[in-house]
Amino acid sequence: MTAAAPANAEIELKFLVPAAARAALAAELAGRGRPRRVTLTATYFDTPDLRLARAGLAWRLRREGGRWVQALKAARGALERFEHEVDRPDASADPLAHAGTAPGRELVALVEAAAQAGDAVGPRFVADVRRLSRRVRTRGAVVDVALDQGLLTAGTAVQRLCEVEFELVSGSATAMLALAERWRGRFGLVLDPRNKAERGLALAAGAPQAPLRKAGTPRYGRGASPLEAFAAVCDECLDHIGRSAIGVTEGDAAQRPEHVHQLRVGIRRLRSALRAFRGWVAEPPTELVQGLKELFAALGAVRDRDVLGSGVDAELAQAGAPPLAPPDEAPVPDAADLVRSPQSQRLLLAWLSWRAGLQAREDAPAGLKHAARHRLRRWHQALAAAWRGFDALDAAALHALRKHVKRQRYAVEFFAPLLPRKRTARYLTALAAAQQALGEVNDLAVARARYEGRVVDDPAAWFAIGWLAARQPPLRDKARRALGELAALPAPGR
Numbered sequence: 096m097t098a099a100a101p102a103n104a105e106i107e108l109k110f111l112v113p114a115a116a117r118a119a120l121a122a123e124l125a126g127r128g129r130p131r132r133v134t135l136t137a138t139y140f141d142t143p144d145l146r147l148a149r150a151g152l153a154w155r156l157r158r159e160g161g162r163w164v165q166a167l168k169a170a171r172g173a174l175e176r177f178e179h180e181v182d183r184p185d186a187s188a189d190p191l192a193h194a195g196t197a198p199g200r201e202l203v204a205l206v207e208a209a210a211q212a213g214d215a216v217g218p219r220f221v222a223d224v225r226r227l228s229r230r231v232r233t234r235g236a237v238v239d240v241a242l243d244q245g246l247l248t249a250g251t252a253v254q255r256l257c258e259v260e261f262e263l264v265s266g267s268a269t270a271m272l273a274l275a276e277r278w279r280g281r282f283g284l285v286l287d288p289r290n291k292a293e294r295g296l297a298l299a300a301g302a303p304q305a306p307l308r309k310a311g312t313p314r315y316g317r318g319a320s321p322l323e324a325f326a327a328v329c330d331e332c333l334d335h336i337g338r339s340a341i342g343v344t345e346g347d348a349a350q351r352p353e354h355v356h357q358l359r360v361g362i363r364r365l366r367s368a369l370r371a372f373r374g375w376v377a378e379p380p381t382e383l384v385q386g387l388k389e390l391f392a393a394l395g396a397v398r399d400r401d402v403l404g405s406g407v408d409a410e411l412a413q414a415g416a417p418p419l420a421p422p423d424e425a426p427v428p429d430a431a432d433l434v435r436s437p438q439s440q441r442l443l444l445a446w447l448s449w450r451a452g453l454q455a456r457e458d459a460p461a462g463l464k465h466a467a468r469h470r471l472r473r474w475h476q477a478l479a480a481a482w483r484g485f486d487a488l489d490a491a492a493l494h495a496l497r498k499h500v501k502r503q504r505y506a507v508e509f510f511a512p513l514l515p516r517k518r519t520a521r522y523l524t525a526l527a528a529a530q531q532a533l534g535e536v537n538d539l540a541v542a543r544a545r546y547e548g549r550v551v552d553d554p555a556a557w558f559a560i561g562w563l564a565a566r567q568p569p570l571r572d573k574a575r576r577a578l579g580e581l582a583a584l585p586a587p588g589r
Contacts, residue, residue: 325375343430471503
């Protein structure tokens with residue numbers, strides 16, 4: 096993704112603009128070059144149950160001054176979007192106008208199927224925006240920068256919109272991202288992976304503006320090269336991270352703890368992906384990996400505070416443990432402030448920039464299938480060896496083993512397109528069970544260490560220590576059995 100977008104594609108990035116920076120950003124756009132001002136009114140179409148959106152398609156008809164322009168869009172990667180535009184003579188939408196493209200043929204099929212089911216495609220919401228834009232020439236790229244301010248309207252529901260978009264006209268995506276980073280730093284922009292279609296359709300459905308994003312399965316062909324497969328895996332992880340991050344800052348407060356959890360899962364999966372493809376693609380800079388570790392740790396403190404009183408602590412309370420005075424701990428940052436911080440936003444954008452310039456190593460294997468299966472088998476053998484020596488493992492070793500199980504689970508998910516489906520599903524089920532059982536053992540160990548550190552100041556902690564000690568043997572036995580069931584399965588790809 097280092098060159099200009101191919102045909103029927105756009106490379107773009109969107110940011111939320113803080114209220115305090117809107118006037119300054121508008122002045123920057125209007126005060127140089129040849130700014131363009133235009134009013135855009137777009138109607139977005141879908142079925143009442145949002146079939147197009149669930150297929151990853153966004154279909155709209157927009158009035159641009161005196162023109163009517165119909166567009167079909169679909170996601171392709173971390174930055175790239177499919178886009179096909181056609182002029183229309185009037186305000187009538189026609190899906191057949193896109194039939195010369197693969198997403199267009201999918202659109203036509205969905206529209207026809209919806210009509211047959213009595214679930215016809217129709218207008219779902221309208222976007223009215225005032226756009227101020229100018230073309231910026233930077234070293235290595237020509238970029239259109241556009242500030243959109245206006246309203247999304249779905250029936251009686253209305254939402255204000257203020258976003259700035261960077262779209263590559265020609266040149267390098269990496270250069271466009273460098274320009275976006277300079278503007279982000281100047282105006283405090285917040286990266287937002289959502290498009291107008293997603294936000295408007297959520298408004299129409301009365302759904303959360305930032306729905307919970309869980310991990311997905313990367314898509315690539317069985318004959319994919321290591322670079323092609325890793326690009327798909329990296330895109331999946333970065334989308335998981337980006338949407339979880341915007342969920343933390345813009346989502347419902349009640350769901351914020353779960354957005355924080357998913358953001359940590361996304362970070363963990365990206366780090367696991369780097370390990371799974373190590374030696375086959377170029378390594379990211381050390382500061383990017385370290386930045387992920389630091390953000391993960393900071394989010395961990397937030398997560399611990401959010402779930403305080405649940406899990407082992409809740410079971411202790413039910414068992415009659417006397418309440419303990421809360422320990423004196425360092426203050427935990429607000430999750431939204433942490434994600435909006437310049438450091439976090441710079442890190443997210445830097446990872447997108449690294450992805451845009453992704454390269455394979457010269458010594459990478461020509462085919463991925465054999466290399467991936469060999470790597471998974473080797474890691475499976477290490478897990479089997481850990482099971483055989485399970486009784487000698489202390490708390491620290493069990494914690495490390497849990498992380499190894501988790502990494503194996505993620506690696507199998509990343510390489511799933513190359514593996515037998517049914518056998519892989521059974522293996523993933525066993526991995527999940529082992530991870531869960533080892534997690535329970537680890538939670539017990541962490542809680543015991545916490546209470547052991549409290550006995551001097553609060554003797555009531557002895558009750559918890561005794562209760563936790565009694566729980567440890569059966570949970571260790573459960574983890575041993577789960578790991579044994581995993582070790583007994585054929586290694587992935589055999």
